[in-house]
Amino acid sequence: AELQLHQAQKMEAIGRLTGGLAHDLNNKLQVISAQIDTALRRLKNEPAVSKGLLSAAVAADRCAELITKLLAFARNDEAQPTVIDLEEALVSITALLDRSLLGDSVELKLDVASDLWPIEIDASHFEAALVNLVVNARDAMPDGGTIVIGARNVKAGEARLVDPRLAGDCVEIRAIDTGVGIAPEHIDKVIEPFFTTKPAGKGTGLGLSQVYGLVTGAGGVLLFDSAPGEGTTVSLYIPRARVEARIGAPGLDEPIEDEA
Ligand code: ADP
Secondary structure (H helix, E strand, O other), X not given: OHHHHHHHHHHHHHHHHHHHHHHHHHHHHHHHXXXXXXXXXXXXXXXXXXXXXXXXXXXXXXXXXXXXXXXXHHHHHHOOOEEEOHHHHHHHHHHHOOHHXXXXXXXXXXXXXXXXXXXXXXXXXXXXXXXXXXXXXXXXXXOOEEEEEEEEEEOHHHHHHHOOOOOOOEEEEEEEEOOOOOOHHHOOOXXXXXXXXXXXXXXXXXXXXXXXXXXXXXXXXXXXXXXOOOEXXXXXXXXXXXXXXXXXXXXXXXXXXXXX
16 A cells, blocks of 8 residues: 555656646757758758758657657546446457557457446546557567457456455456566566666656556556566456446435346
8 A cells, every 4th residue: 555655646746747847848849849940951961960960850759759748647637537338449449459550460359248337437548548558568579479458347246356455346457468578576667657678769668657547546456467478467447437427317326236
């Protein structure tokens, strides 16, 4: 619990910091980029100088990308949760994840149980989280392999056994890969903002901390299970949305009963 609190405070501090800084940085970066463009146009006939300027332009673009990610990260507290149909969301998100993202040797499969309970979550953040999980799984399988996105209902009794912080019915969403796995000494660090083992320019270390923020913000729990050389399973447990959240009727305050 202490670790969770520490993590939450750290996330909040970074969110506050980046929210303010990112706007300033973005403005200054635009000045830099515009000046580089002007200089490039004027120095068309000086290849040696242009080459240096071009790499400066690329670096500025990369900074802009990073700032966009930091802003998205900082905006986490502006999440707008709505009740979503999970199966529909998973089908439409995975449809976006085509060959251009996965490469030729990575297979993506959906394994979604029928009659999934609805969950209440920010739809666009949820989409971003799943894309992050799939990109991580892909990166963990340089020689190819299979990613399975699974989802099923988990009744309160089972959820409690999974993690004592889960107090009621939940939906379990999993990303399972057959990749390199997470080293045991890294497993506690992967959700930390800026922790990455990817080469500079490839990883920001913000993906899983965003997933963590999303899941805990929705009252859920995020778990990792990984065996080096065999693969990784990332499991998101999100509480079942209450019926009144769907129909918008006020006053009902009891958790809904199991229909099954
Ligand atoms: P990034 O992807 O930018 O590195 P993340 O926060 O998404 O940032 O991930 C942090 C680190 O966690 C990764 O650099 C990698 O070392 C590890 N990781 C995440 N997902 C997986 C996975 N499916 N298999 C192996 N390692 C993973």
